[in-house]
Amino acid sequence: MSEFILNVIHRPEMVPEYSATVTGHGKEEDIGNKKLLTESLDIFKTQQRLAHENGLKVTIHMTYAALFNKEAVETAKNDHNVYGDEIALSLLGLPCEEFREKYKTKDFCIWMFSMEDKKRIVDDVFEKFRDIFGFYPESTGSYYMDADLTNYIKEKYPSVKCAVATCWEEGPKAYHTCNNSWYTLFDGGPWAPWIPSKQNTHAPAADESEDSGIVAIPHLSRDLIACYDGNGSNFGTHPQNVLRGMIYDSKTWEYPYLYNLIDQYRAQEKYNNGYAYNMMFVGPGWMNKMGRWEAPYELLLKSYSDGCKYYGDLKKQGKLTDMTMSEFADYYRQKKTYTEPECALWRDILYGSDKQLFWYTDPYMRAGVSMDQGGAIFDLRPYAAKLRWEVGIGTKHVQDASYPFLIQEKYRAGYFTHYAGEGTIRSAKLSYKGEEVDLCLCRTKAHFSQEDNTRILTLDPVTIEFADLSVTLQTKEYFEEGSGAIKIERTILDMSKPDAEIELNEYMTACYGTTEYPEDMTGIRLSCESRDGSDDRTISYEYRCREESLMDASSVSAVIPAIETKVSMTASETAEGYIREGYAFSPMFTLGYKKKLTDKEMFATWLKLEKAD
Amino acid sequence: MAQAGKGRLNYRCPSCFMRDLDIDMFYDKERDEYYCIRCQFTGSEKDVLAGNEMVRTRYGAMNKRFTTFDFD
Numbered sequence: 001m002s003e004f005i006l007n008v009i010h011r012p013e014m015v016p017e018y019s020a021t022v023t024g025h026g027k028e029e030d031i032g033n034k035k036l037l038t039e040s041l042d043i044f045k046t047q048q049r050l051a052h053e054n055g056l057k058v059t060i061h062m063t064y065a066a067l068f069n070k071e072a073v074e075t076a077k078n079d080h081n082v083y084g085d086e087i088a089l090s091l092l093g094l095p096c097e098e099f100r101e102k103y104k105t106k107d108f109c110i111w112m113f114s115m116e117d118k119k120r121i122v123d124d125v126f127e128k129f130r131d132i133f134g135f136y137p138e139s140t141g142s143y144y145m146d147a148d149l150t151n152y153i154k155e156k157y158p159s160v161k162c163a164v165a166t167c168w169e170e171g172p173k174a175y176h177t178c179n180n181s182w183y184t185l186f187d188g189g190p191w192a193p194w195i196p197s198k199q200n201t202h203a204p205a206a207d208e209s210e211d212s213g214i215v216a217i218p219h220l221s222r223d224l225i226a227c228y229d230g231n232g233s234n235f236g237t238h239p240q241n242v243l244r245g246m247i248y249d250s251k252t253w254e255y256p257y258l259y260n261l262i263d264q265y266r267a268q269e270k271y272n273n274g275y276a277y278n279m280m281f282v283g284p285g286w287m288n289k290m291g292r293w294e295a296p297y298e299l300l301l302k303s304y305s306d307g308c309k310y311y312g313d314l315k316k317q318g319k320l321t322d323m324t325m326s327e328f329a330d331y332y333r334q335k336k337t338y339t340e341p342e343c344a345l346w347r348d349i350l351y352g353s354d355k356q357l358f359w360y361t362d363p364y365m366r367a368g369v370s371m372d373q374g375g376a377i378f379d380l381r382p383y384a385a386k387l388r389w390e391v392g393i394g395t396k397h398v399q400d401a402s403y404p405f406l407i408q409e410k411y412r413a414g415y416f417t418h419y420a421g422e423g424t425i426r427s428a429k430l431s432y433k434g435e436e437v438d439l440c441l442c443r444t445k446a447h448f449s450q451e452d453n454t455r456i457l458t459l460d461p462v463t464i465e466f467a468d469l470s471v472t473l474q475t476k477e478y479f480e481e482g483s484g485a486i487k488i489e490r491t492i493l494d495m496s497k498p499d500a501e502i503e504l505n506e507y508m509t510a511c512y513g514t515t516e517y518p519e520d521m522t523g524i525r526l527s528c529e530s531r532d533g534s535d536d537r538t539i540s541y542e543y544r545c546r547e548e549s550l551m552d553a554s555s556v557s558a559v560i561p562a563i564e565t566k567v568s569m570t571a572s573e574t575a576e577g578y579i580r581e582g583y584a585f586s587p588m589f590t591l592g593y594k595k596k597l598t599d600k601e602m603f604a605t606w607l608k609l610e611k612a613d
Numbered sequence: 614m615a616q617a618g619k620g621r622l623n624y625r626c627p628s629c630f631m632r633d634l635d636i637d638m639f640y641d642k643e644r645d646e647y648y649c650i651r652c653q654f655t656g657s658e659k660d661v662l663a664g665n666e667m668v669r670t671r672y673g674a675m676n677k678r679f680t681t682f683d684f685d
Contacts (some may be wrong), residue, residue, distance in 0.1 A: 177635050231633050246668050247675055256678045267682040294665065347682055352673025390636045445684040
C-alpha cells in the first residue's frame with residue numbers, strides 16, 4: 001500500500017524575516033513594533049485557520065519571541081487541544097527585544113553561533129518552553145542544524161526526536177539570488193527525510209552507532225531539477241515560493257505548477273517501497289499584508305489557501321496522511337532501515353523539456369544521474385567519509401555548511417567547458433577510427449526497478465553514429481544498498497558492422513569543494529594499482545598535467561585528504577586503467593578505464609566511495 | 614531631487630530576475646519610474662509588468678497540468 005505523508009508547519013514569528021525590507025522600509029529599525037507583532041500574529045492565525053478548515057493538523061513551531069507572547073502561547077495550546085496540533089520549538093525566529101538584549105547580537109541563524117552560544121541559546125529556549133508548556137518539545141528545527149548542535153540537543157533534551165535540518169540545495173545559488181546577502185550555504189543534503197549521522201547532518205547514519213537520535217526532515221519539498229540549477233526558493237512546496245518564481249498566470253492567478261510539484265512527490269512512492277513525503281512550512285513574512293514583491297496580499301492568501309485545500313482534498317480522498325513531526329518520526333523509524341536509500345526519478349515539470357534525473361541517497365553517497373546526458377553522474381557527495389565539518393563562529397566554516405562534492409556539474413562545468421580543460425562528470429566516451437563521442441550528448445530516459453537490495457536504472461538504448469559505423473548501446477546503473485558503490489554496465493546491442501571494434505573509455509573527472517571556486521588540489525594522491533602490487537603508478541597532485549596507465553589495472557583511485565575521501569574505479573574484466581592529473585586552468589583529476597569492445601559485448605565498472613583515514 | 618522609495622508593490626528588477634537575481638527596485642516619483650540599483654534597468658510600472666511576462670517565457674510548461682511523471 002502506498003502512503004503519502006504530509007507535515008504542515010507554522011511558526012508564530014513575532015519579527016518576520018523580510019519585515020525590515022518590506023514593512024519597515026524607510027523607517028528606523030524597531031523590532032518591538034506593535035503593529036508588526038499584531039500583523040505577524042494575524043498571519044499565523046490565518047495560516048492555522050486555513051490548515052484546520054482543510055482538515056490538516058499542524059506542527060506549531062514556537063519561536064523564542066513567541067514564547068514571550070501570551071496570545072501566541074494561548075493559540076498554540078488551544079489548537080493542540082482542539083485539532084491535535086503538536087507544540088514544538090523552532091530555533092528560527094530568534095530576533096526579538098528579549099533576545100537582542102540578552103545576547104547582544106543581531107545574528108539569528110542558530111548554526112552560525114559559536115558552540116558556546118549555541119548551548120546557551122538552546123538551554124534558554126528549551127527551558128523557557130518548558131516553563132510555559134510544562135514539557136520539553138519533541139520537535140525542533142531551523143534552516144540548518146549542524147551535527148554538534150543536534151548532538152547537544154539530543155543529549156540534553158532526549159525528548160526531541162524530529163527536526164527540520166536542512167534546505168535542499170540552498171547554497172551559493174540562493175546566496176547569489178539574494179544579491180550575495182543570504183548566507184544559507186548548505187548544499188549537498190538529502191531532499192527527503194533521513195536519520196542524520198552524529199558526524200555530519202547531511203550524511204545519513206549507517207547504523208545505530210552513527211544515529212544522531214533524530215529523524216530529520218527537509219525545509220520544504222523542492223523541485224529536484226529546477227532547484228539544482230536555479231534559485232531553490234522559487235521551486236518548493238511553499239505556495240509563496242511559486243509566486244516568488246513568478247510561476248503563475250498573472251491574469252488568472254492560477255499555478256498548476258504547485259500541484260504538479262506535489263503530485264510528482266506523490267509519484268516517488270514507486271521508488272521508495274510505497275512511501276512518499278511532503279513538507280509545507282511558510283513563515284508569516286511570506287504573507288505580508290503589504291504584499292510580497294509584486295504579489296499583492298490577496299494573491300498570497302489565495303496561494304496558501306489553495307495549497308492547504310489541495311492537500312486537504314487529497315486527505316479526504318484517502319491519498320494523503322497528515323502527521324505532526326513527532327508522529328512522523330515514529331512512523332519513519334518503523335518504516336525505514338538505516339541503509340534503505342531514498343530514490344527519486346524526477347522529470348522537468350516547468351520548462352517544457354523532457355529532461356529526467358535520478359537522485360539517490362544512502363549513508364554512503366548522494367548521487368545525481370542525468371538521463372539527458374546518457375546517464376552521466378552530474379553530482380556526487382561522498383557521505384562514506386562522514387566528514388566532521390564544524391560550523392559557526394570559532395570554526396573553520398562560519399557560514400559554509402555544505403557537504404563537499406566530488407562532482408557538481410553546475411559549479412564545476414560538467415561536460416561543457418568554455419574554452420579548455422575539463423569539468424566534473426562521470427560519463428563514457430566511444431572512439432572509432434579517430435572519432436570520439438561522449439555519452440553526455442546522448443539524450444535518453446530511464447526506467448526504475450529493484451532486485452533485492454539493488455536499485456536499477458535501465459536506460460533506453462542510444463545510437464552513436466560515426467562516419468562509417470553506427471553503434472547501439474545500452475546503459476544500466478546499479479545502486480546496491482550499503483555497498484558505497486555504483487556499478488555502470490554498458491552493452492553493445494548492435495553495430496552496423498558486426499566485426500568492428502570500438503574503444504569505450506569509462507571516466508570520472510572530479511575535484512572537491514562546496515562552491516564554484518576551485519580548492520587547492522595539491523597533495524591529492526592518484527593511484528593506478530597493478531594486480532600483484534609490483535607495478536603501481538602514483539601521482540601526487542602538483543598541477544603538472546601528468547598521466548599514468550596500466551594495461552590490467554586492478555583499480556584506479558584518488559585520495560583527497562581535505563575531505564577524507566577515497567574514490568576508486570574497478571572493472572569487470574581486464575582493461576587499461578589510467579589516472580590523469582589536471583593543471584591550473586583545469587583543476588581536476590580523472591580516473592578511467594579503456595576497453596576495446598565488439599558487437600554484443602558488455603563492460604562494467606564500479607565507482608566506490610570510502611573514508612580515507 | 615528627493616530620495617527614492619518603494620513603489621505601490623515591491624517590484625523586482627525583471628532584467629536581474631532573468632539572471633536569477635532577486636533585486637528590489639526603487640521608485641523615483643519625480644520621473645515616475647522604477648530603477649534597479651544593480652543593473653541599468655529603468656521603466657514604468659507597465660514596463661516592469663511586461664518584463665515580468667518575459668520572465669515567464671522560460672516556463673514553457675507553466676500552464677500545463679501533468680498526470681504522469683515517468684516515461685514508462
